[in-house]
Amino acid sequence: xxAVVAVAAxxxxxxxxxxxxxxxxxxxxxxAKIFRRYHKLGEVALDPxxxxxxxxxxxxxxxxxxxGQEHRVRYVLHARTFPTVVPYPHDPVGELCEEFGxxxxxxxxxxxxxxxxxxxxxxxxxxLLAADDDRDGLALVLTGExxxxxxxxxxxxxxxxxxxxxxxxxxxxxxxxxxLAYATDPRGEFDTDDQETALEFQRVYADTLAAAxxxxxxxxxxxxxxxxxxxxxxxxxxxxxxVCRTLGYxxxxxxxxxxxxxxxxxxxDGFINYLTARDRGLLRQGEPYVMxxxxxxxxxxxSAMVFAH
Amino acid sequence: xxxxxxxxxxxxxxxxxxxxxxxxVRLDFPGPxxxxxxxxxxxxxxxxxxxxLRPYGLALDAAALAGAGHAYGEMAEVLIERAVPTGESxxxxxxxxxxxxxxxxxxxxxxxxHVCPGTPMxxxxxxxxxxxxxxxxxxxxxxxxxxxxxxxxxVEQPSLPYDSGIPVDLPATSxxxxxxxxxxxxxxxxxxxxxxxxxxxxxxxxxxxxxxxxGPATGADPLAEPAAPAAVILxxxxxxxxxxxxxxxxxxxxxxxxxTTGVWWELAAELSAPPAEPAPLIVxxxxxxxxxxxxxxFAAATEEALAAxxxxxxx
Numbered sequence: 001x002x003a004v005v006a007v008a009a010x011x012x013x014x015x016x017x018x019x020x021x022x023x024x025x026x027x028x029x030x031x032a033k034i035f036r037r038y039h040k041l042g043e044v045a046l047d048p049x050x051x052x053x054x055x056x057x058x059x060x061x062x063x064x065x066x067x068g069q070e071h072r073v074r075y076v077l078h079a080r081t082f083p084t085v086v087p088y089p090h091d092p093v094g095e096l097c098e099e100f101g102x103x104x105x106x107x108x109x110x111x112x113x114x115x116x117x118x119x120x121x122x123x124x125x126x127x128l129l130a131a132d133d134d135r136d137g138l139a140l141v142l143t144g145e146x147x148x149x150x151x152x153x154x155x156x157x158x159x160x161x162x163x164x165x166x167x168x169x170x171x172x173x174x175x176x177x178x179x180l181a182y183a184t185d186p187r188g189e190f191d192t193d194d195q196e197t198a199l200e201f202q203r204v205y206a207d208t209l210a211a212a213x214x215x216x217x218x219x220x221x222x223x224x225x226x227x228x229x230x231x232x233x234x235x236x237x238x239x240x241x242x243v244c245r246t247l248g249y250x251x252x253x254x255x256x257x258x259x260x261x262x263x264x265x266x267x268x269d270g271f272i273n274y275l276t277a278r279d280r281g282l283l284r285q286g287e288p289y290v291m292x293x294x295x296x297x298x299x300x301x302x303s304a305m306v307f308a309h
Numbered sequence: 310x311x312x313x314x315x316x317x318x319x320x321x322x323x324x325x326x327x328x329x330x331x332x333x334v335r336l337d338f339p340g341p342x343x344x345x346x347x348x349x350x351x352x353x354x355x356x357x358x359x360x361x362l363r364p365y366g367l368a369l370d371a372a373a374l375a376g377a378g379h380a381y382g383e384m385a386e387v388l389i390e391r392a393v394p395t396g397e398s399x400x401x402x403x404x405x406x407x408x409x410x411x412x413x414x415x416x417x418x419x420x421x422x423h424v425c426p427g428t429p430m431x432x433x434x435x436x437x438x439x440x441x442x443x444x445x446x447x448x449x450x451x452x453x454x455x456x457x458x459x460x461x462x463x464v465e466q467p468s469l470p471y472d473s474g475i476p477v478d479l480p481a482t483s484x485x486x487x488x489x490x491x492x493x494x495x496x497x498x499x500x501x502x503x504x505x506x507x508x509x510x511x512x513x514x515x516x517x518x519x520x521x522x523x524g525p526a527t528g529a530d531p532l533a534e535p536a537a538p539a540a541v542i543l544x545x546x547x548x549x550x551x552x553x554x555x556x557x558x559x560x561x562x563x564x565x566x567x568x569t570t571g572v573w574w575e576l577a578a579e580l581s582a583p584p585a586e587p588a589p590l591i592v593x594x595x596x597x598x599x600x601x602x603x604x605x606x607f608a609a610a611t612e613e614a615l616a617a618x619x620x621x622x623x624x
Contacts, residue, residue, distance in 0.1 A: 084413030130317035149360035188423025299419030
């Protein structure tokens with residue numbers, strides 16, 4: 001059964017107030033004010049000097065569970081929010097794998113689920129290992145990107161992206177954080193620049209994300225009140241409060257600690273919030289928890305994954 | 310469409326008997342994408358690529374950007390229409406490519422899920438050069454117990470409006486190959502998928518690995534020990550490095566202008582005109598940048614598979 005063996009994350013020290021990012025992107029002062037007062041966003045993590053490899057390296061250096069286990073890693077999956085993040089055919093992820101003794105592994109990117117690609121990568125990694133009948137093998141899921149362009153800095157009407165990374169070791173047969181179920185709902189009808197469709201997307205956002213969570217929890221054979229915490233994507237507080245209303249789930253059990261201080265760290269949010277929840281003692285042995293994300297940007301994908309800690 | 314999964318491991322994850330390629334379609338797309346004619350899109354692409362290149366000290370060739378290149382979404386929609394028979398549905402769509410298209414920020418497969426019959430789960434496998442389609446096949450099989458009706462789309466397009474500073478083999482034209490995979494169905498020949506491997510290999514190691522296919526052998530696994538003489542399909546660079554393969558009755562070589570789709574282009578041709586005497590089929594390619602050798606074995610349609618097609622419920 002797919003399990004998460006180890007998780008590490010890296011956030012650069014640099015922080016930029018959202019008003020500064022908004023100003024650079026041509027947003028009005030009122031729009032920035034709405035993001036701060038209504039969405040409860042504050043600042044985003046940024047590394048003005050480093051590249052993608054520096055972000056991912058930061059997470060890998062903290063992944064103690066990898067030390068001495070490099071030879072067991074069969075696959076390295078970079079889960080992408082944006083399909084293209086480096087000039088072709090530059091390969092910073094491949095070079096980084098060589099640096100960390102993972103040159104023997106198959107290194108590739110999975111994506112097109114936008115910010116929900118991290119959950120896709122965990123499921124895909126577990127299935128690859130299991131299909132190989134490789135109980136000793138590990139897969140490394142890397143998440144995190146540079147906010148290198150306007151499209152990768154702002155989620156319109158929703159959030160600002162922050163820079164950071166996470167590294168997650170996955171096995172096909174572990175006991176530590178066992179994956180119980182995964183639900184995903186690709187909604188390609190939102191792939192349009194039409195304003196009415198954009199409004200419809202905003203209207204159904206919370207309900208559709210809630211439906212993905214309900215579907216995953218149901219598939220795991222659980223009820224929502226058995227879920228200890230939800231590890232969200234860090235888009236904003238309001239969206240998650242709406243999801244909680246739909247689910248009838250207490251909002252204080254959604255780990256929203258990092259929303260105001262990091263921004264939305266692409267596909268890495270769930271893993272960063274895992275560490276926050278663990279450090280706060282919110283993950284209890286045997287108790288189920290949910291990692292969830294909605295990926296938006298030329299189409300939308302709503303996904304949720306249930307684990308038992 | 311919401312899809313739910315539990316982790317791999319239950320009996321439901323067993324790949325259906327005889328599961329394999331049911332249909333293969335190959336198409337060239339000689340003209341640019343319709344999207345390339347949209348000035349709003351071109352301006353958006355200019356900004357995206359300029360910002361992408363800046364940290365690497367690279368510059369955009371704006372003249373090469375205008376009106377050029379293809380969009381994998383547009384190509385895929387045509388491939389879907391040709392590959393998925395009327396009335397059939399797809400459970401899983403996987404897009405594999407190397408060169409980015411002219412919509413580098415777009416979650417193209419999410420859109421494709423919307424237009425493909427069956428509203429499949431869909432995702433992309435990239436950044437592995439010519440190995441990406443092989444990894445996609447491995448993933449498709451890993452999901453085949455839950456999502457048996459799958460569509461692999463391997464695509465490439467030649468427009469790269471910047472000099473990356475790294476020598477790279479770009480395609481000569483835009484092209485795509487669709488492989489429709491699934492359990493055998495009555496009246497449709499299905500070519501079962503055998504082992505698929507990807508792994509680091511130097512050119513010399515790739516040559517050694519290929520030598521395994523050079524002569525007749527007796528094993529049941531056409532990859533580990535080729536059974537009957539196998540037909541072999543080689544990527545163009547790999548063919549140039551390969552030793553003679555006297556035991557293979559047919560050796561197809563991908564055209565040099567198809568660095569990612571080439572072997573799949575030849576596979577589509579092979580499957581459209583199967584030989585009188587079916588033989589195991591090997592598809593192999595070597596990605597020079599990552600140094601990855603990929604091999605996929607396809608068994609010719611066997612009596613068991615044909616029997617399964619006649620009685621779909623039987624294991």
